[in-house]
Amino acid sequence: MNLLEVRNLRKSYGALKVTDDLDLSVEEGELHAIIGPNGAGKSTLIAQLSGQATSDGGSVRFDGTEMMGRPMHRRVRVGMSRSFQITSILPGFTALENVASAVQARSGSSFRFFSPVAEERDLNDQALAALDRVGIADRAFFNAGSLSHGEKRQLELAIALATRPRLLLLDEPLAGTSGAEADRLIQVMRGLKGDVTLVLIEHDMDAVFALADRVSVLVYGRIIATGTPDRIRDDPQVRAAYLGEEEGT
Amino acid sequence: MRLIPTRAWAATILFTAFAVLPFLAVALDDSYLVVIASRILCYAIAALALDLILGYGGMVSFGHAAYLGIGAYAVAILSRAGITDLGLHMLAAIAAAAVFALVTGAISLRTRGIYFIMITLAFAQMAYFFFVSLSAYGGDDGVTLNARSTLFGQTILEDDTALYYAVLVLLIGLYLLAVAITRSRFGRVLTGARENPVRMQAIGFSPFRYQLTAFVISGCMTAIAGVMLANQTSYVSPAFMNWHRSGELVVMVVFGGIGNLLGAVAGATIALLLEEWLAVLTKHWPLLFGLILVLVVLYSRDGLSGLFRRRR
Incomplete structure (x- = not known):
């Protein structure tokens, strides 16, 4: 069954149709990659799906429930989380506090004013586990703002994981990471397959074709093809619109 | 981590100094010392309250004097009606401040940055002119x-000394409360929303609810300061909510170091002491005061508390 069902999704900036009657189905448990040339509307799509950006029309159903009109924080609470292409962390917090905040959001009320949150072991333990999973447990007590770019990318993923999503929307998680850091993140994503349904936007084609169960190709706000990595690789329309371009240059 | 015990020590020293000050006043035979110190403590409460939302919540309220006025008028209006109990004065002040903060905060928080500053200022001015036109309570002249x-x-x-200790007890209590809030779950969400609101939404928080709650808490704390200030001066007028007063509160917070609760207390102390001392030196004291503020901001972004930290 489909965990995410997108129908006729639209968004325009003035005369520019960024998302143009887009349909997309994501099956529970799969890693669904979305590829497409720059400016195809990939990040806008993630923003619309996550609720960060409003949509002009259409339908986004998550696990059978309509999500249109729900703000981002309420989508997160039912299990739809996202990561950001441009790292979005709390720079003045430690890495641990960044992740513990995400754990806190889903474990009990945050209208608690008296007991010190730093001493809540349950939050810290879960946060540490998430940091460990992405490979930066040794950075737990460093200020997030002082981490290297690659470590911030890892932290970004740890924060998203700590929300315990059923559907994780990853917006170029590998952007700007070095070889070793990228390998680590790819390994983490592979480990997530099956547990978490993943929608992955990524420019690293090797990673996409190694990880994805299915691939959708987004061009000018529309999905022009969806299929297994092998099918997509051989699809003449896709080659013309996208892959061919890259091979030609 | 290392800062916490240091801060506890600094707080202990500062509050102990305030606690023994009346004895010094007796020894020096200077009863005015207790009067000015009471005023300082009232403002310290207000600066503390403002720092909670300004420093931790990133909300620069330029209308916090309104809450001083609300607290002060609660005393004036209830006393006129024959109700003199401090507890009831406090209750009325807190309730009125909560309503005012809830309504104006809900509207102000739709804006950010300079617009938030301007809209909080506008609401405070509305409160100011409301009390100016309230002729039953002296209008412009106050009561x-x-x-x-x-x-x-x-x-x-x-008794001035008894009043002084009452304000001091309130200040210490509210300081401890504010410290607890900043370290709590609520405080983490508040600080996180200042650091990066989109990130907080992306992990499942709606910053608005937390910011509005903090805004209301801060308004209520400031109204408590207003109740005590009215008692200290035995006089209440719309000048309590003048926008100059709101500006002075912001200056005190900046002076002490934004986002440092003890700094707000120290900032209020130093700002009012400077005002006292410089006014003796020259009638053009605001010039000197401005110069000192410029120097503090230029050379220590953390205010006075930053100067101490650097020296350590």
Whole structure:
């Protein structure tokens, strides 16, 4: 069954149709990659799906429930989380506090004013586990703002994981990471397959074709093809619109 | 991590100094010292309250004097009606401040940055002009209080030293409360929303609810300061909510170091002491005061508390 069902999704900036009657189905448990040339509307799509950006029309159903009109924080609470292409962390917090905040959001009320949150072991333990999973447990007590770019990318993923999503929307998680850091993140994503349904936007084609169960190709706000990595690789329309371009240059 | 015990020590030293000050006043035979110190403590409460939302919540309220006025008028209006109990004055002040903060905060928080500053200023000015036109309570001239609030039916607060200690106890209590809030779950969400609101939404928080709650808490704390200030001056007028006053509160917070609760207390202390001392030196004291503020901001972004930290 489909965990995410997108129908006729639209968004325009003035005369520019960024998302143009887009349909997309994501099956529970799969890693669904979305590829497409720059400016195809990939990040806008993630923003619309996550609720960060409003949509002009259409339908986004998550696990059978309509999500249109729900703000981002309420989508997160039912299990739809996202990561950001441009790292979005709390720079003045430690890495641990960044992740513990995400754990806190889903474990009990945050209208608690008296007991010190730093001493809540349950939050810290879960946060540490998430940091460990992405490979930066040794950075737990460093200020997030002082981490290297690659470590911030890892932290970004740890924060998203700590929300315990059923559907994780990853917006170029590998952007700007070095070889070793990228390998680590790819390994983490592979480990997530099956547990978490993943929608992955990524420019690293090797990673996409190694990880994805299915691939959708987004061009000018529309999905022009969806299929297994092998099918997509051989699809003449896709080659013309996208892959061919890259091979030609 | 290492800062916490240091801060606890600094707080202990500062509050102990305030606690022994009346003895010094007796020794020096200077009763005015306790009067000015009471004023300082009232403002310290207000600066503390403002720092909670300004420093931790990133909300620069330029209308916090309105809450001082609300607290002060609660005393004036209830006293006129024959209700003199301090507890009831506090209750009325807090309730009125909560309503005012809830309504104006809900509207102000739709804006950010300079617009938030301007809209909080506008609401405070509305409150100011409301009390200016309230002729039953003296309008522009305000009203003189015949007596201070009573505590359990006793007129004990008529004694300046007793009033001083009452304000000090309130300040210490509210300081501890504010410290607890900043370290709590709520405080983490508040600080996180200042750091990066989109990130907080992306992990499942709606910053608005937390910011509005903090705004209301801060308004109520400032109203408590207003109640005590009215008792200290025995006089209440719209000048309590003048926008100059709001600006002075922001200056105190900046002076002490934004986002440092003890700094707000120290900032209020130093700002008012400077005002006292410089006014003796010259009638052009605001010039000197401005110069000192410029130097503090230029050379220590953390205010006075930053100067101490650097020296350590």
